Amino acid sequence: MISDLLRKSEAYKEFSAAAASGKASHAYLVIGDDTVTRKAYMILLAATFLCKRGGLYECETCNRITAGSHPDVHIYNSDGKMRVEDTNTLISEASMRSWADGAKLFFIDRAESLSPAVQNKLLKLVEEPEGDAVIIFFASSEVPILPTVKSRTKKCYLPLFAPDEIFAELCSDGVPRAQAEIAAALSGGSFERAYKLGGDEDYVRLYEGVFAMLVGCRKSQDIAKYLGSELFTKENIGLTLDFTEIILKDALIRASGSGAKLTTRNRDYDLDEIASGTSAGALAMAILAVNKARKMLSANVGAVTVAETMLFDILEAKYKWR
Numbered sequence: 029m030i031s032d033l034l035r036k037s038e039a040y041k042e043f044s045a046a047a048a049s050g051k052a053s054h055a056y057l058v059i060g061d062d063t064v065t066r067k068a069y070m071i072l073l074a075a076t077f078l079c080k081r082g083g084l085y086e087c088e089t090c091n092r093i094t095a096g097s098h099p100d101v102h103i104y105n106s107d108g109k110m111r112v113e114d115t116n117t118l119i120s121e122a123s124m125r126s127w128a129d130g131a132k133l134f135f136i137d138r139a140e141s142l143s144p145a146v147q148n149k150l151l152k153l154v155e156e157p158e159g160d161a162v163i164i165f166f167a168s169s170e171v172p173i174l175p176t177v178k179s180r181t182k183k184c185y186l187p188l189f190a191p192d193e194i195f196a197e198l199c200s201d202g203v204p205r206a207q208a209e210i211a212a213a214l215s216g217g218s219f220e221r222a223y224k225l226g227g228d229e230d231y232v233r234l235y236e237g238v239f240a241m242l243v244g245c246r247k248s249q250d251i252a253k254y255l256g257s258e259l260f261t262k263e264n265i266g267l268t269l270d271f272t273e274i275i276l277k278d279a280l281i282r283a284s285g286s287g288a289k290l291t292t293r294n295r296d297y298d299l300d301e302i303a304s305g306t307s308a309g310a311l312a313m314a315i316l317a318v319n320k321a322r323k324m325l326s327a328n329v330g331a332v333t334v335a336e337t338m339l340f341d342i343l344e345a346k347y348k349w350r
């Protein structure tokens with residue numbers, strides 16, 4: 029479960045230690061844009077504050093929290109449309125006694141979307157805490173948060189996860205292994221992104237296509253057959269570049285013998301094929317070629333031209349740095 033992974037994270041350990049010793053802050057700002065993890069984290073934080081049995085999701089209090097029906101847990105702004113009227117409701121709820129005679133929690137989701145007027149209304153609660161009210165903002169970025177709010181909240185980060193952890197979680201959720209492998213590799217540590225990618229078989233085909241291309245494209249005459257393929261359509265090229273970079277980085281790890289952790293899974297044979305007859309230097313240059321391709325794309329150069337340039341650059345690097 030994501031909650032088990034969250035419990036192991038440094039961010040959470042710090043938080044729960046503070047809560048256990050009665051030193052929790054009354055206002056937090058949690059930064060992170062993974063909405064799946066964000067939701068799981070809210071539930072875990074609520075259990076940490078309110079459950080008297082370690083927040084293990086085994087008691088009535090925890091059941092209510094996970095079911096979204098605990099009267100001391102309030103989630104605002106799930107739709108990103110919080111208005112000044114809503115803050116009045118929140119402030120009056122905060123002034124009331126807690127139901128279970130403990131903390132009263134106010135989660136403000138999507139805080140990056142809050143207008144300055146709403147933030148200013150909430151500032152009062154952040155500045156002068158009301159009884160046992162704890163206010164926890166979740167924002168994808170701290171940039172839109174007013175400095176006055178920021179300076180009075182304790183900032184922390186939503187945990188990110190390793191590809192291995194995401195892979196295991198997706199598999200146990202029934203995502204087919206091949207899809208889970210790609211989703212985990214491309215997730216960047218975000219469950220939201222992993223679930224999106226894990227739900228789509230097209231990604232598997234594209235990923236396999238990129239492996240086949242990097243293994244099979246050996247000389248400049250080979251390039252043409254890849255240019256017209258689905259790898260380099262306008263829709264797919266962005267993802268193809270992401271896959272290419274991930275695979276080249278792993279091939280570089282294998283070639284350099286650094287022993288660093290690979291992002292791909294069980295592809296050592298293919299990675300060694302890609303690295304064969306070339307050098308770590310050439311693979312490093314090839315990765316730069318992918319970045320150059322991204323820049324060309326964002327400068328509106330056509331997909332086929334970008335692809336052709338990148339593949340030539342990769343072959344040239346291999347030739348020069350044998």
Ligand SMILES: [Zn+2]
Nearest residue numbers: 079083087090
């Ligand atoms: Zn519990």
